Amino acid sequence: MWLEMKLTSMVMTCLCMAFIGTAAASSFVVGVEEIDYYPLHSCVNGKFSGYGRDLLDAFAKQSGYSFTYTPLPVSRLFHTFLNDSSIDFKYPDNPHWQADLKKGKSIFYSDPVINVIEGLLVKPEKVDQLSSASLRAIVTMRGFTPWPFEQAMRQKINNGTIRVYQEDSFSKVIGLGMTGHYDAIYASPIVINYYLDEVVHKPGALVFDRKLPFESNDFSLSSIRQGEVIKQFNEFLEKNQPLIIELKRKYRLPEKAAQ
Numbered sequence: 199m200w201l202e203m204k205l206t207s208m209v210m211t212c213l214c215m216a217f218i219g220t221a222a223a224s225s226f227v228v229g230v231e232e233i234d235y236y237p238l239h240s241c242v243n244g245k246f247s248g249y250g251r252d253l254l255d256a257f258a259k260q261s262g263y264s265f266t267y268t269p270l271p272v273s274r275l276f277h278t279f280l281n282d283s284s285i286d287f288k289y290p291d292n293p294h295w296q297a298d299l300k301k302g303k304s305i306f307y308s309d310p311v312i313n314v315i316e317g318l319l320v321k322p323e324k325v326d327q328l329s330s331a332s333l334r335a336i337v338t339m340r341g342f343t344p345w346p347f348e349q350a351m352r353q354k355i356n357n358g359t360i361r362v363y364q365e366d367s368f369s370k371v372i373g374l375g376m377t378g379h380y381d382a383i384y385a386s387p388i389v390i391n392y393y394l395d396e397v398v399h400k401p402g403a404l405v406f407d408r409k410l411p412f413e414s415n416d417f418s419l420s421s422i423r424q425g426e427v428i429k430q431f432n433e434f435l436e437k438n439q440p441l442i443i444e445l446k447r448k449y450r451l452p453e454k455a456a457q
Contacts, residue, residue: 317412
């Protein structure tokens with residue numbers, strides 16, 4: 199009798215450990231930017247939302263995974279993702295972002311989740327009036343890197359000829375841009391236009407200037423340790439194009455790569 203109870207106890211313990219191991223293997227932490235970059239993605243008062251959230255949730259549900267979203271300021275998110283095993287994935291990410299910090303790190307990147315133009319927006323009266331040579335002051339989000347700028351412009355930023363002011367929220371970035379005291383703000387026109395149209399109700403108060411440097415960025419899901427899940431995510435993206443198109447339409451996002 200004692201031996202039977204002992205065996206039963208051992209079996210129950212093994213089953214519990216297997217269950218816990220399985221649950222742990224299917225539960226992941228996704229580090230996300232603690233900014234309001236809606237409709238692409240947003241984290242306000244700890245709540246992650248937008249196109250990125252809906253897409254990641256759909257993948258998790260279809261794959262039997264559980265995602266917990268951990269918001270962190272942009273700069274801290276990079277450092278935590280690269281140096282702390284508490285975060286399994288980072289969203290969004292791009293191989294070009296903070297490339298110096300990533301040197302020596304082996305990182306898995308998913309196929310693009312969305313392609314987004316990021317560049318300089320100016321007051322309407324300044325459109326076509328500025329150039330790389332005449333720029334003196336840019337405002338952007340803290341932790342953002344205006345990396346599409348050519349080398350000569352990067353040097354001007356590094357030596358202070360072009361000053362880059364960083365703020366902790368896009369409401370502040372946009373507010374400063376609208377004052378006219380700065381030449382331009384650096385961000386995605388999708389985000390800025392949404393804010394101007396839907397939040398402050400001042401459509402057209404800032405305009406994307408295509409004559410100034412800009413780039414189309416791929417937003418991807420990245421991981422240092424979960425390469426197999428990244429492969430599964432790529433398969434999900436390939437097989438669920440109708441869902442992706444539906445989500446892009448829901449958030450009024452471009453269905454094709456930005457040009």
